[in-house]
Amino acid sequence: MLRVPYADLDHALHRAMLHLGLDGDRAALCARLFAETTRDGVYTHGLNRFPRFAGMVANGCIDLAAEPTRVAGAAAIERWDGHLGPGNLNAYAAMQRAIELARLHGLGCVALSNTNHWMRGGSYGWLAAETGLFAICWTNTLANLPAWGAISPTLGNNPLVVAIPRPDGAHVVLDMAVSQFSYGTISAYTARGEQLPVAGGYDAAGELTTNPAAIEASQRALPIGYWKGSGLSLVLDMLAAMLSGGLATHQLPRDSARESGLSQIFLAIDPSSFVARPELDRIANGILDSLHAAVAIDPAHPVRTPGQQTLRLREENLRLGVPVDPVLWERLLLLSF
Amino acid sequence: MLRVPYADLDHALHRAMLHLGLDGDRAALCARLFAETTRDGVYTHGLNRFPRFAGMVANGCIDLAAEPTRVAGAAAIERWDGHLGPGNLNAYAAMQRAIELARLHGLGCVALSNTNHWMRGGSYGWLAAETGLFAICWTNTLANLPAWGAISPTLGNNPLVVAIPRPDGAHVVLDMAVSQFSYGTISAYTARGEQLPVAGGYDAAGELTTNPAAIEASQRALPIGYWKGSGLSLVLDMLAAMLSGGLATHQLPRDSARESGLSQIFLAIDPSSFVARPELDRIANGILDSLHAAVAIDPAHPVRTPGQQTLRLREENLRLGVPVDPVLWERLLLLSF
Numbered sequence: 117m118l119r120v121p122y123a124d125l126d127h128a129l130h131r132a133m134l135h136l137g138l139d140g141d142r143a144a145l146c147a148r149l150f151a152e153t154t155r156d157g158v159y160t161h162g163l164n165r166f167p168r169f170a171g172m173v174a175n176g177c178i179d180l181a182a183e184p185t186r187v188a189g190a191a192a193i194e195r196w197d198g199h200l201g202p203g204n205l206n207a208y209a210a211m212q213r214a215i216e217l218a219r220l221h222g223l224g225c226v227a228l229s230n231t232n233h234w235m236r237g238g239s240y241g242w243l244a245a246e247t248g249l250f251a252i253c254w255t256n257t258l259a260n261l262p263a264w265g266a267i268s269p270t271l272g273n274n275p276l277v278v279a280i281p282r283p284d285g286a287h288v289v290l291d292m293a294v295s296q297f298s299y300g301t302i303s304a305y306t307a308r309g310e311q312l313p314v315a316g317g318y319d320a321a322g323e324l325t326t327n328p329a330a331i332e333a334s335q336r337a338l339p340i341g342y343w344k345g346s347g348l349s350l351v352l353d354m355l356a357a358m359l360s361g362g363l364a365t366h367q368l369p370r371d372s373a374r375e376s377g378l379s380q381i382f383l384a385i386d387p388s389s390f391v392a393r394p395e396l397d398r399i400a401n402g403i404l405d406s407l408h409a410a411v412a413i414d415p416a417h418p419v420r421t422p423g424q425q426t427l428r429l430r431e432e433n434l435r436l437g438v439p440v441d442p443v444l445w446e447r448l449l450l451l452s453f
Numbered sequence: 454m455l456r457v458p459y460a461d462l463d464h465a466l467h468r469a470m471l472h473l474g475l476d477g478d479r480a481a482l483c484a485r486l487f488a489e490t491t492r493d494g495v496y497t498h499g500l501n502r503f504p505r506f507a508g509m510v511a512n513g514c515i516d517l518a519a520e521p522t523r524v525a526g527a528a529a530i531e532r533w534d535g536h537l538g539p540g541n542l543n544a545y546a547a548m549q550r551a552i553e554l555a556r557l558h559g560l561g562c563v564a565l566s567n568t569n570h571w572m573r574g575g576s577y578g579w580l581a582a583e584t585g586l587f588a589i590c591w592t593n594t595l596a597n598l599p600a601w602g603a604i605s606p607t608l609g610n611n612p613l614v615v616a617i618p619r620p621d622g623a624h625v626v627l628d629m630a631v632s633q634f635s636y637g638t639i640s641a642y643t644a645r646g647e648q649l650p651v652a653g654g655y656d657a658a659g660e661l662t663t664n665p666a667a668i669e670a671s672q673r674a675l676p677i678g679y680w681k682g683s684g685l686s687l688v689l690d691m692l693a694a695m696l697s698g699g700l701a702t703h704q705l706p707r708d709s710a711r712e713s714g715l716s717q718i719f720l721a722i723d724p725s726s727f728v729a730r731p732e733l734d735r736i737a738n739g740i741l742d743s744l745h746a747a748v749a750i751d752p753a754h755p756v757r758t759p760g761q762q763t764l765r766l767r768e769e770n771l772r773l774g775v776p777v778d779p780v781l782w783e784r785l786l787l788l789s790f
Binding site: 175190220227278280314315340342352358365367383390396397402412413417420 | 513525527560561562606607608630698702704722723755757
């Protein structure tokens with residue numbers, strides 16, 4: 117593993133975005149969102165995802181020139197069309213607009229259609245929390261999970277993000293797909309020859325298994341909580357497609373290289389006109405103190421809050437350099453995508 | 454099991470509410486919410502819960518005379534104080550107010566503090582869906598789940614409801630706690646001498662188990678999706694307590710007979726000013742058709758949607774009579790609580 121200074125990673129990605137054909141400011145923002153994701157330790161959705169992003173520009177799924185536009189709305193809720201522009205730029209713009217609406221109305225919601233993969237969903241939660249707002253957002257995805265009681269996959273793993281602003285940037289940001297494990301994680305376990313820590317799907321005989329290769333073969337991954345995550349995935353897809361007027365999971369190409377036309381929801385909450393920051397912080401401190409006082413299974417591993425690992429890795433990677441795949445880094449410097 | 458006509462159940466509950474000391478219209482609504490819950494097949498949270506409700510009136514946790522009041526707000530979001538009134542009446546009023554706010558602003562949110570158990574959370578989802586609106590609501594609860602990595606319970610199972618309006622009352626309503634099984638369900642398996650269908654918690658040795666008695670002994674039930682449900686429970690509690698200004702899970706009495714002072718969130722969404730009903734129905738029909746077309750594990754058990762079982766049991770119970778516990782029914786008729 118190679119570590120490179122964060123500024124170098126951001127700069128190289130910026131050059132690469134310009135090389136792909138993105139305009140100035142948009143290239144800088146798109147690069148920053150990729151670089152921050154790797155900096156924060158979400159390696160699957162940062163630099164490592166750039167080749168697929170470049171591939172989707174090449175195959176026409178991503179239109180670099182497209183910018184989202186408002187197509188309808190009423191006071192605190194609006195529909196936007198992403199016109200198949202870069203998914204992270206569309207999502208960033210949508211959350212920014214939800215924040216503006218929340219500042220006006222206390223609550224704001226943008227339902228975004230015709231967009232592309234938002235990369236790290238947590239980015240838009242951190243964005244809202246940095247402005248002092250609460251946020252809830254989610255995306256639909258291609259079908260990769262069987263519904264409870266089904267063999268064939270008709271549900272997406274529909275990542276869900278919930279962000280809670282905290283002092284000094286130590287926000288609580290939950291960023292979770294509704295599958296127990298992503299296929300990326302399952303493949304990584306197979307490659308390492310390891311079993312999953314808990315059952316992640318069914319084998320060919322229809323038994324729950326921790327064997328990652330068996331799940332890759334059956335394509336029957338588990339939703340979180342079995343029937344519960346199955347229901348949650350369904351309603352997230354319904355809300356996203358119905359409110360945005362966009363495509364639902366069953367209409368998306370079943371090919372990750374062509375997974376385009378997603379629907380997403382961005383909800384921001386601004387209680388600042390009726391509650392002072394110290395009251396919010398006092399309530400949150402009590403909750404987090406109680407959590408951290410819980411008796412740990414292993415005293416060497418105290419209970420963590422969502423976002424805590426992100427902050428730790430961010431600090432470490434800014435100090436030591438951001439870990440990058442050496443081959444990918446070389447390709448990025450040569451702009452050979 | 455005894456079956457009684459729905460009208461008789463509703464009437465007997467209404468008499469019982471008046472006997473407890475609730476005023477006229479409020480007694481009728483409170484009784485109806487209990488009766489509808491049993492009618493819809495959610496037996497744990499309807500009539501069967503009435504003795505505990507009466508007990509909490511007797512022990513002073515529920516103030517029958519208290520009505521919720523607005524304490525603060527800004528446009529689409531408001532804080533209400535439930536003054537420890539009956540939980541189902543407070544929740545009904547809060548969702549009604551969220552619906553009013555959504556009709557004005559497209560979105561509406563009520564954050565409710567100092568309330569009591571809302572009984573069936575789904576009731577407030579059905580209420581919004583009946584008016585053609587989307588809804589998301591949740592409540593915190595007493596601590597009954599260890600956080601991921603902890604032995605001692607510091608999280609609630611915080612039920613979450615998502616409602617999607619559909620034609621002819623066939624709404625999609627997800628109503629799920631973030632624990633894999635409630636302790637009520639776990640006890641019922643113990644009583645029947647059955648194993649849980651999937652692991653529901655840890656035994657005394659710290660191993661995942663399907664043995665319900667072992668989980669009752671360890672008090673280490675599982676959140677859905679292990680670490681994921683743990684994070685979800687935490688952020689739902691933070692949002693509810695911070696936005697309402699009320700109590701968080703760690704502050705609630707660890708005694709279900711005195712579980713009072715809850716915090717809840719009611720969010721309603723009204724897109725009717727910019728999208729016509731037929732477009733919403735067309736999108737939802739596509740999603741549900743795709744789900745029902747999934748290859749079932751057992752062809753005799755096609756995939757179900759959240760709310761479908763409710764509609765089936767509602768129809769059956771209205772036709773055949775609502776199943777009630779004979780002893781409880783006798784006590785209700787004698788008003789002997």
